[in-house]
Structure formats: structure tokens, C-alpha cells
Amino acid sequence: MINRVMDQQTFATLLEKYLSEDLSREETARLLDSLQDDAMRRQWEEAVTALLENKAVHGLSDPGRMQAIREAILAREAGVPVPARTPFLKKLWPYAAAAAVIALAVTGMLYFSRPAAPGHLPADTKAALAGMRPGGNKAVLTLADGSQITLDSVGNGAIASQGNVQVIKLNSGQLAYKAGKGENGAALRYNTLSTPRGGQFRIVLPDGSKVWLNAASSLRFPTAFSGKAREVQLTGEAYFEIAKDPAMPFEVKVNDMAVQVLGTHFNVMAYPDEHSIRTTLLEGAVRVQHAGEHIRLQPGEQAQLSSAGKMTVNKSVDIEGVMAWKNGYFNFDREPLEGVIRQIGRWYDVEITYEGNIPYREFGGKIARGSSITEVLKILELSGVHYRVEDRKIVITP
Structure with a gap:
């Protein structure tokens, strides 16, 4: 006789097994039995509610979103194509489709902490995906004389001298500049730090x-700051923690836009393939300038400059989502599929294209940037995204 008591831990365990395609016939029968019983449906709702409200696990705090996910799980009709791998899942699929949503919303606990099971993939696809590794500390430093240093292969210590300035690669894997005596009066020399896709x-x-x-991304900067301002030029995305110097304001230039600060923490996202340039302030104050217009930001606000040249301010930006890349994970909050794909393509250094009419989808949740691309694609696949692999190219299909 099947036990009709299903606590939150049991619910999470069975759901995790479903997502990893490791659900036994007996466990599948248990799930089906529980879903067909009104009392157990209430038990499911309590378990899901507790799971969604556990912010320590997933950080989902929007009551409206929690209610939408809860209703999706308990709905009887989902209109999602049924996978053919087992007849037992035909009746379970409406709930499994919602479970895929939870897998994205409940981060780490149900899926992200363990590798996907790629056993159903063709051998050539497995081999191609194995070559698409997550990014790491990779960059090239271009010196003032045009010579280049590949930083991920050079050893620690002093790696270059420019005038009285030494360029040092620290044990922590970052660069530092040490100016010698008299360098402040010397002619400015510019270096450029560039990261590749996947770096x-x-x-x-x-x-x-x-x-x-x-x-x-790339950052162009002088080997020593002098004069009335400290100026750097950015393409791509960077997070800044600026040393305070009231006598010499700091300025980040992105094309014809400028971010002016004295000492503060902020993030600038300025990829050419994104729809806007976004400057997000974490601490202090900044002024964003463009075409004679300027906006002064307060902590927690974001200035957005559209491709049409219009500046707006988002006063309730998700700081955790903005800073996710720096903290080692992707954080999607109702992110359209195209935005998800752009981030994946940059980090795994793969070309991703579209074929046919792709339905509009939004995603929410966190994925560690150290995850294999197989894990990431598995999550998208569970949410109805189809793809095929051609060498180092992933083609998204209807």
C-alpha cells in the first residue's frame, strides 16, 4: 500500500529525481497516486508553498510570482507536449512542466548542485558539448608600445615595465600597477586589458x-593618473570600486556616454549586442552624462541609455541580479530567452543561433557559472527549449 504522507523533503527528493531522469516506476506511481487524491493535492500545495517561501534556498520573494508558480503546479492542464520516454509521465507531465519552472526558481537545491545526466545525447553531441567549457580568468594586456601579454599563461610577479611603472601579476590572479618616483610628471601611456568570450x-x-x-570586455586606462581627472574607457561590462580622490574625479567613458564619480561602487554593462547601456550604483553617488543630459543616481538605482539615445532611471533595480556575474553565477529574473542566450554564449564562448519561429519565453533563477554547458542546456530543455549542436555552434529550434 502506498504511503499517502509526503513531506517537503520527500517532495523535493522525488522532484529532483524526476529532473535527473532517475525516477523509478514505483516512485512515479507514488507521485501519480498523490496527485489524484484531493487530500494529497493539498499536501503538495503546502510542500510547494514551503519550498517557495524558503528564501535561504532560492531568494524568491515576490508573492505574485510564488502564487503563479504554485497555481501552475496544481493546474490540471498545461498544454505542454508530452515526452515519449515513459507512458507514466504522460499523466505527470502537467506537474513536471511546472516542476521545470521550480527548478529555475529554486536554485541549487533541486538541480543546479549536481551534474545533468547526458546519457540520452548522441556521442558527437556529447563530444561537442564537452569542448564548450565555462569561462575563467583569461585576459590579454596590450601595453603602450603595442606588445601583448597573455595573462592566463604568464607567471606571477613583475611582467612588464613602462617608464617608471611596473606591471605586476599578483598571486590572487589580478593585475596591479606600481608607479615609480617621478612618473606623475611623465607623458601618459595607455594600456588596454581585454577579456575574450569565456574570460x-x-x-x-x-x-x-x-x-x-x-x-x-575591454578597459583602456593610463599607467599613471595625472591632471584634473582619472579617465578610463570601457566596452562590455565591468564592476568598479573607485578609490576616493576629491581633487581628481574618476570618469568611465562608454562611446559618447560618461559616468562621473569621486569614490563609489558601481557596475556598467555596455555590450554592443544589448538593447541599452546600464549603469547601476551600489554605493556612493555617480552622475551619468549623455548628449547634454545628466542623471544623478542614488544607491540601488540604475540609469539606462537606450540604443535610440533615451536615458531613463530604474529606481528599484535587482542589485543581486546585476552583480551575479561578479559573484560567480547567472541570475535571471523574468529574462527573455534571447537575453539568457547572449549571456550563455559569452561565457561559454559558443555561437548560438536561432532557426524557425521561437516562442517567447521568460526565465527566472540562478545557475553557477562553473556549471557545464550540458547542465545549462538541460535546464533550458526542461523548460521547453529545443536545440541541436553543430561543432561549436548551438542552434535553438522551435
Whole structure:
């Protein structure tokens, strides 16, 4: 006789087994039996509610979103195509479809902490995916004379000298600049730190300011700051912790936009393939300037400059989501599929294209940036995204 008591832990365990395609016939029967019983449906609702409200696990705090997910799990009709791997799942699929939503919302506990089971993939697809590794500390430093240093292969210690300035690679894997005596009066020399797709790097600028550079980004800066302002140029994305110097404001230039600060923590996202340039303030104050217009931000606000040149302010930005890349994970909050794909493509250094009419979808949840691309694609697949692999290219299909 099947035990009709299902606590939260049992619910989470069975759901995890379903997501990893490791659900036995007996366990599947138990799930089906529980879903067909009105009392157990209430038990399911309590378990799901407790799971969704556990912010320590997933951080989902929007009551409206929690209610939507709860209703989706308990709905009898989902309109989702049924996978063919076992007839038992035909009746379970409406709940499993919602379970895929929970897998994205409940981070780490149900799926992200363990590798996906790629056993159903063809051998050539497995081999191609195995070559698509997550990014790491990779960058190239271009010196003032045009010579280049590949930072992920060079040893620690002094790696270059430019005038009286030494460039040092620290044991922590970041760059630092040490100016010698008299360098402040010398002619400015500019260096450029560039990360490839699938790369990231940290640098301590000559004034002590710290910069974290995301994948497919570059930062141009002088080897020593002098004059009335400290100016750098950015493409891509970077997080800044600026050393305070009231006599010499710091300025980040992105094309014809400028972010001016004295000492503060902020993030600038300025990829050419994104729809806007986004400047997010964490601490202090900044002024964002463009075409004679300027906006002064307070902590927790984000300035957005659209491709059409319009500036707006988001006063309730998700700081955790903005800083996820620096903290080692993806954080999607109602992110359209195209936005998810752009981030994945940059970090795993793969080309991702679309074929046919792809339905609009949004995603929410966290994924560790150290996850294999097989794990990431598995999560998307559970949410109805189809794909095929061609060498180092992933094609998203209807």
C-alpha cells in the first residue's frame, strides 16, 4: 500500500529525481497516486508553498510570482507536449512542466548542485558539448608600445615595465600597477586589458581603484593618473570600486556616454549586442552624462541609455541580479530567452543561433557559472527549449 504522507523533503527528493531522469516506476506511481487524491493535492500545495517561501534556498520573494508558480503546479492542464520516454509521465507531465519552472526558481537545491545526466545525447553531441567549457580568468594586456601579454599563461610577479611603472601579476590572479618616483610628471601611456568570450579578470588601477572585467570586455586606462581627472574607457561590462580622490574625479567613458564619480561602487554593462547601456550604483553617488543630459543616481538605482539615445532611471533595480556575474553565477529574473542566450554564449564562448519561429519565453533563477554547458542546456530543455549542436555552434529550434 502506498504511503499517502509526503513531506517537503520527500517532495523535493522525488522532484529532483524526476529532473535527473532517475525516477523509478514505483516512485512515479507514488507521485501519480498523490496527485489524484484531493487530500494529497493539498499536501503538495503546502510542500510547494514551503519550498517557495524558503528564501535561504532560492531568494524568491515576490508573492505574485510564488502564487503563479504554485497555481501552475496544481493546474490540471498545461498544454505542454508530452515526452515519449515513459507512458507514466504522460499523466505527470502537467506537474513536471511546472516542476521545470521550480527548478529555475529554486536554485541549487533541486538541480543546479549536481551534474545533468547526458546519457540520452548522441556521442558527437556529447563530444561537442564537452569542448564548450565555462569561462575563467583569461585576459590579454596590450601595453603602450603595442606588445601583448597573455595573462592566463604568464607567471606571477613583475611582467612588464613602462617608464617608471611596473606591471605586476599578483598571486590572487589580478593585475596591479606600481608607479615609480617621478612618473606623475611623465607623458601618459595607455594600456588596454581585454577579456575574450569565456574570460574575466581583475585589475587594481594605478590609483588603487579596483575593477572586475566581465567576458568579452575591454578597459583602456593610463599607467599613471595625472591632471584634473582619472579617465578610463570601457566596452562590455565591468564592476568598479573607485578609490576616493576629491581633487581628481574618476570618469568611465562608454562611446559618447560618461559616468562621473569621486569614490563609489558601481557596475556598467555596455555590450554592443544589448538593447541599452546600464549603469547601476551600489554605493556612493555617480552622475551619468549623455548628449547634454545628466542623471544623478542614488544607491540601488540604475540609469539606462537606450540604443535610440533615451536615458531613463530604474529606481528599484535587482542589485543581486546585476552583480551575479561578479559573484560567480547567472541570475535571471523574468529574462527573455534571447537575453539568457547572449549571456550563455559569452561565457561559454559558443555561437548560438536561432532557426524557425521561437516562442517567447521568460526565465527566472540562478545557475553557477562553473556549471557545464550540458547542465545549462538541460535546464533550458526542461523548460521547453529545443536545440541541436553543430561543432561549436548551438542552434535553438522551435
